[in-house]
Amino acid sequence: MIDKKNDRILRMKETSQIVNYRPSTIYGLISQGKFPKPTKIVPGGRAAGWSEAQINKWIEERFGVEKP
Secondary structure (H helix, E strand, O other), X not given: OOOOOOOOEEOHHHHHHHHOOOHHHHHHXXXXXXXXXXXXXXXXXXXXXXXXXXXXXXXXXXXXXXXX
């Protein structure tokens, strides 16, 4: 269950560090449907990011490990 109160938006740099993949690998996985798509931070804007809870869930599902 996602705790929206404590959830935060991660930009590519931080997401890349958390999952230990380069941005190019993340974009490749997104195009293959194997990684969550980022969400626009401002509608119509260029900035995008991922929910921290969404990334933690992806890690847990992919590797069967909960992030502390």
